[in-house]
Amino acid sequence: MTRAFMKGNHALAEAAIRANMTFFGGYPITPQSEILEYLSDNLPKAGGTFLQAESELAGVNMVYGAAAAGHRAMTSSSGPGFSLLQEGISYIASAELPAVFVDVQRYGSGLGDIFQAQSDYYVATRGGGHGDYRVIAYAPASVQETVDLVGLAFDKAEQYRNPCLILSDASIAQMMEPVVFPEKRKCDPDHEWAVRGKRGGDFKKITSTMYYTENFDQYIHDKYATIQANEQRWESIQAEDAEIVLVAYGISSRICKEAVSTARAEGIRLGLIRPITVWPFPEEAFDGLGKGLRAYLTVELSALPRLRDDVMLATGMKTPVHHFLAGNTVPSSQTIVKQAVALLEK
Amino acid sequence: MTEKRIPKTLVEDNKFCPGCGHGIINRVLAEVLEEMELVDMAIGSVAVGCACLMIDTFGTDWVQAAHGRAAAVACGIKRVRPENFVFTYQGDGDSLAIGFSETMYAAVRNENITAFIVNNGIFGMTGGQMAPTSLPGQRTTTSPAGKDPSLAGQPLNIINQMRQLPIAYLARGSVGSFKEIIKLKKYIKAAVTNQIEGKGYGLVEILSPCPTNWKMTMRGALDHMGDNVKNFFPTGEFIKEGVHTDA
Amino acid sequence: MTKKKKKRIVTQSNNRCKGCRFCEISCPAEAISVSSEVNAKGYNYMEIDHKKCTTCGVCYTVCPDYVFEIIEVA
Amino acid sequence: MLSVICAGFGGQGVLTAGLVLANVSMAGGQQVTWVPSYGSEMRGGTASCRLRISDSEILNPFFDQADVLIAMNQESVDTMQDMVAKDGTIIVNSTMVDIRTVRDGMRMIDVPATALSSEMGNPRGANIAMLGATIAATALFPVESFADGIDSYFDAKGRNTPLNRACFLDGASAVKGE
Numbered sequence: 147m148t149r150a151f152m153k154g155n156h157a158l159a160e161a162a163i164r165a166n167m168t169f170f171g172g173y174p175i176t177p178q179s180e181i182l183e184y185l186s187d188n189l190p191k192a193g194g195t196f197l198q199a200e201s202e203l204a205g206v207n208m209v210y211g212a213a214a215a216g217h218r219a220m221t222s223s224s225g226p227g228f229s230l231l232q233e234g235i236s237y238i239a240s241a242e243l244p245a246v247f248v249d250v251q252r253y254g255s256g257l258g259d260i261f262q263a264q265s266d267y268y269v270a271t272r273g274g275g276h277g278d279y280r281v282i283a284y285a286p287a288s289v290q291e292t293v294d295l296v297g298l299a300f301d302k303a304e305q306y307r308n309p310c311l312i313l314s315d316a317s318i319a320q321m322m323e324p325v326v327f328p329e330k331r332k333c334d335p336d337h338e339w340a341v342r343g344k345r346g347g348d349f350k351k352i353t354s355t356m357y358y359t360e361n362f363d364q365y366i367h368d369k370y371a372t373i374q375a376n377e378q379r380w381e382s383i384q385a386e387d388a389e390i391v392l393v394a395y396g397i398s399s400r401i402c403k404e405a406v407s408t409a410r411a412e413g414i415r416l417g418l419i420r421p422i423t424v425w426p427f428p429e430e431a432f433d434g435l436g437k438g439l440r441a442y443l444t445v446e447l448s449a450l451p452r453l454r455d456d457v458m459l460a461t462g463m464k465t466p467v468h469h470f471l472a473g474n475t476v477p478s479s480q481t482i483v484k485q486a487v488a489l490l491e492k
Numbered sequence: 493m494t495e496k497r498i499p500k501t502l503v504e505d506n507k508f509c510p511g512c513g514h515g516i517i518n519r520v521l522a523e524v525l526e527e528m529e530l531v532d533m534a535i536g537s538v539a540v541g542c543a544c545l546m547i548d549t550f551g552t553d554w555v556q557a558a559h560g561r562a563a564a565v566a567c568g569i570k571r572v573r574p575e576n577f578v579f580t581y582q583g584d585g586d587s588l589a590i591g592f593s594e595t596m597y598a599a600v601r602n603e604n605i606t607a608f609i610v611n612n613g614i615f616g617m618t619g620g621q622m623a624p625t626s627l628p629g630q631r632t633t634t635s636p637a638g639k640d641p642s643l644a645g646q647p648l649n650i651i652n653q654m655r656q657l658p659i660a661y662l663a664r665g666s667v668g669s670f671k672e673i674i675k676l677k678k679y680i681k682a683a684v685t686n687q688i689e690g691k692g693y694g695l696v697e698i699l700s701p702c703p704t705n706w707k708m709t710m711r712g713a714l715d716h717m718g719d720n721v722k723n724f725f726p727t728g729e730f731i732k733e734g735v736h737t738d739a
Numbered sequence: 740m741t742k743k744k745k746k747r748i749v750t751q752s753n754n755r756c757k758g759c760r761f762c763e764i765s766c767p768a769e770a771i772s773v774s775s776e777v778n779a780k781g782y783n784y785m786e787i788d789h790k791k792c793t794t795c796g797v798c799y800t801v802c803p804d805y806v807f808e809i810i811e812v813a
Numbered sequence: 814m815l816s817v818i819c820a821g822f823g824g825q826g827v828l829t830a831g832l833v834l835a836n837v838s839m840a841g842g843q844q845v846t847w848v849p850s851y852g853s854e855m856r857g858g859t860a861s862c863r864l865r866i867s868d869s870e871i872l873n874p875f876f877d878q879a880d881v882l883i884a885m886n887q888e889s890v891d892t893m894q895d896m897v898a899k900d901g902t903i904i905v906n907s908t909m910v911d912i913r914t915v916r917d918g919m920r921m922i923d924v925p926a927t928a929l930s931s932e933m934g935n936p937r938g939a940n941i942a943m944l945g946a947t948i949a950a951t952a953l954f955p956v957e958s959f960a961d962g963i964d965s966y967f968d969a970k971g972r973n974t975p976l977n978r979a980c981f982l983d984g985a986s987a988v989k990g991e
Contacts, residue, residue, distance in 0.1 A: 233558050323845065
């Protein structure tokens with residue numbers, strides 16, 4: 147397979163086409179607009195429909211319609227626009243439809259700014275919109291992983307009939323790296339649940355499945371428990387014997403990985419747990435770490451700790467959980483090592 | 493004269509209040525879809541409001557959208573399934589207040605869908621609050637002293653909003669009398685035909701009584717429609733097959 | 740051979756009626772009035788005076804609740 | 814691992830120079846990351862991109878210290894030379910830069926790239942001339958094979974001209990002659 151050299155956003159868009167996404171409706175916002183730009187040209191060429199929606203609200207609801215009709219559909223946004231998607235995501239989850247969403251995280255609340263950040267962690271992992279639902283959220287740390295996870299997200303969305311999210315950030319989205327794509331898939335949109343006109347059969351209603359699901363509370367509880375049990379993904383790097391285990395995802399996890407190798411070369415026992423799914427959070431990754439473990443240190447591109455809370459929950463706070471917040475600046479690995487050493491010296 | 497049978501597409505009794513125009517509109521729409529042999533290929537998009545009660549009783553495929561977003565949902569459906577007949581069915585609050593943007597932009601893009609907007613001048617399902625279409629002076633639960641246009645604006649006339657757009661079909665009908673219901677059916681048929689022929693967006697706005705929230709008898713409601721509502725919302729065909737008419 | 744002329748009659752599903760009286764208001768023959776009887780939903784449903792009824796079908800058209808049908812019988 | 818910053822006015826082909834370097838390096842089997850200047854950095858007149866080129870996995874696409882700064886204009890020398898490592902190299906477009914402003918102690922390669930490419934009738938090729946100097950100075954690839962890589966990069970885009978190769982080789986010989 148030949149390698150292409152591509153921007154994270156462009157690669158993400160191409161991966162969606164390869165996964166047989168046939169509908170995309172979205173609205174421009176930095177730093178994800180290249181996804182729209184790429185798809186406006188390449189999705190129609192691949193036989194799909196690209197629509198620049200009048201708002202994120204319209205975009206996500208177009209996705210709802212296309213998904214209800216059985217087609218693989220996606221929209222993408224960032225920060226303020228991602229807030230607007232939440233209404234539609236809640237409805238899509240409620241109707242138990244598959245669809246894929248992208249949040250290319252940018253910094254700050256409100257308008258904020260367009261720098262890289264990881265401050266949408268709560269909205270990504272807690273469901274974002276109203277009601278009882280969860281979104282399977284994948285956090286890629288490279289352009290290649292973005293491509294791999296987009297394909298997986300479409301498959302898992304269909305498997306569980308639930309929205310999936312690609313939680314990217316401005317760094318991963320804007321940088322270019324070599325990438326290898328899978329072959330284009332073919333998918334049949336004529337799922338038994340999809341609306342396509344009753345065609346002589348019974349008519350179908352796509353609405354909240356709550357209205358016609360027996361023991362709904364138990365059902366929905368079990369659905370998400372199953373996902374939680376089966377879909378945790380993570381990468382663990384020299385965590386088993388570490389004194390300090392770093393926890394980071396996305397762009398900051400790459401710097402942490404560098405920090406681990408720098409620290410190990412100096413005899414400092416640093417390790418890393420890198421969540422690939424931020425929901426379900428990879429709680430299993432924290433099982434059975436070595437007795438020498440003294441603390442966790444989350445490394446987050448935000449002004450307030452977010453990921454830290456999930457580490458606390460996953461570990462029952464039996465070990466201290468610290469956080470290092472780098473705001474909108476990608477820290478150097480030396481900075482991270484220093485933070486870890488300071489914890490050891492406490 | 494032939495028989496007049498209740499369309500089979502109406503699979504259950506409707507759930508609307510006494511005298512509600514939705515029941516009539518549901519039946520007329522069912523007749524049109526049956527006569528045009530479209531029931532098997534129809535997909536409706538409703539959102540929230542009294543209109544959405546029909547997804548249990550009107551036997552076509554349905555998608556229920558978030559409040560206001562039915563047009564965007566219909567657009568998503570039609571774009572991936574162009575072979576289907578795709579329509580929206582919404583009240584005035586749903587389509588013209590919270591969903592004004594989605595409603596307008598479906599028309600701006602001349603989406604090949606058909607929109608039915610039921611204008612009864614009030615939010616019915618939530619118990620009679622003021623709608624964008626409420627008349628000046630109209631008493632509602634959120635305008636107890638009567639709608640004040642200096643505060644809430646004049647009634648929103650969607651036909652006027654859409655008249656300049658390059659859409660296929662635009663009409664306003666009414667269920668306020670037998671004759672108007674007969675005309676309404678022609679409008680609905682014309683709008684549906686435009687989609688089937690690929691000509692694009694069709695909208696039929698339908699004036700409809702809400703005796704319950706207007707707090708009127710049926711006769712009072714019908715008189716109010718004839719005497720007041722139609723002054724603000726004249727009926728007729730405004731765009732036919734993409735051509736503006738003088739209606 | 741002569742065709743046997745079919746007779747049109749109006750039928751009623753009185754349990755569907757919500758008593759709105761749109762049919763009564765619209766009936767050109769003034770053949771419809773409110774019954775003193777109450778249906779399963781608790782509404783006073785409508786009565787047709789079949790002597791006055793011309794089976795024109797206006798009641799079918801205006802009824803929001805699918806009470807009336809015009810059918811042909813041999 | 815080689816860390817490179819490529820900077821200059823918007824319109825000088827700075828990002829393209831970085832992309833060519835990245836693509837040819839990738840075609841040569843290297844791992845590469847390319848990060849554009851972004852956010853408030855883009856608001857000035859200066860555009861830049863950062864590359865890392867390595868034969869093993871690149872973890873951090875960002876870096877504090879560059880091995881090479883390709884400086885196409887005065888502003889990039891002024892604002893970015895502090896990011897170059899002590900033993901690093903700065904490739905200076907001497908047509909546009911007063912070379913006396915370059916910090917002492919680092920290796921400076923002076924290429925009159927804008928003049929050279931203009932004389933050749935390829936005024937937009939200054940960035941490629943700068944790349945020639947970069948490749949010659951870093952010995953990242955043999956000059957001729959990188960020139961072949963440039964040809965195939967632009968051929969694939971359907972907009973190659975023999976002047977690209979000529980500019981590249983001229984830039985490279987500016988180093989050989991030092």
